[in-house]
Amino acid sequence: MLRKPLKAYKAIFFDVGDTLLTIPAARSIMREYLASRSLHRDEVRIGELFTEAFRLFYYGKPLDAFEVCTPESDRAFWVKLYRYILLKLDVHEEQWTEEQLDECSSEMYDLFTSPEQYALFDDVQDSIAALKQQGYHLGIISNFAPTLASILKHKGILHYFDPVIVSTEVGLEKPDPAIFRLALERSELAPEDVLYIGDHDRNDIWAPAQAGIDAVKIKRYDYHSGEGIHSLRELLAM
The missing domain is CATH 3.40.50.1000 (HAD superfamily/HAD-like)
Structure with missing residues (x-):
């Protein structure tokens, strides 16, 4: 080796x-956060979508696409990923606005980059x-x-x-x-x-x-x- x-x-x-x-409890953290915004979804489904989104947006990035990385680009990447998950969770059924989608996605970025969530x-x-x-x-x-x-x-x-x-x-x-x-x-x-x-x-x-x-x-x-x-x-x- x-x-x-x-x-x-x-x-x-x-x-x-x-x-x-x-983040050992990522699924439950997301489920609880979404529930606090009156979006009640199954924890297993949330986990499946997170894995799907991560593979799509992160593992699927082109090998030769070496772009400048900034705090803003990092936030934009994760906001895009969380937005994908929310749409797959059928937030349109709850009549969420685009503003609510963006706000929720940004708040989840802050949640998952805070020290308290990690082990x-x-x-x-x-x-x-x-x-x-x-x-x-x-x-x-x-x-x-x-x-x-x-x-x-x-x-x-x-x-x-x-x-x-x-x-x-x-x-x-x-x-x-x-x-x-x-x-x-x-x-x-x-x-x-x-x-x-x-x-x-x-x-x-x-x-x-x-x-x-x-x-x-x-x-x-x-x-x-x-x-x-x-x-x-x-x-x-x-």
Whole structure:
């Protein structure tokens, strides 16, 4: 799985979403929020539509469409995704206006980028601490809203990482290999010194490889396929 022993690397950089943390109750959070706006829908259906929308709008993006990423473009992307879900939930039956659709979609963006909704995977805290103690330089490269640093701080792990490269702050977004080159530049490390950990085949395996960085896939869910690890604790044994 690794091209060389873990001890041959000086640094380990990480993706964040579905690698270090997740929103464990995303479906129920959305259901409760919609219910507060008098839109009562089945939680399972909400989850199905979220998966459908994410695959359509995120995984379906063209590989060569490396556009500038900004806080505004990130919000626009997610508002579009939430709007898709709302339309699929037949909000027209509730006679919602376009203004209500936009307002609700924007409020959900704020809801799902706030620190309170997130939780670390149970292997993260001890694994990150152990890797740091062993002398590894740890960093973050993530496609995320500008709230990422506050989320990591809220979870008690921000201090472990330098640099923290966030797409909406640097104007670059995975799978553009340029975001990995920027991380190398800021950390003053060579590509061969860095190992990257993430859950997405294109963003977290293909993209760092274009910058000369080795990568390992972490498979947090049953639908993740291919080679990889299931826990960060596996790194400690490599």
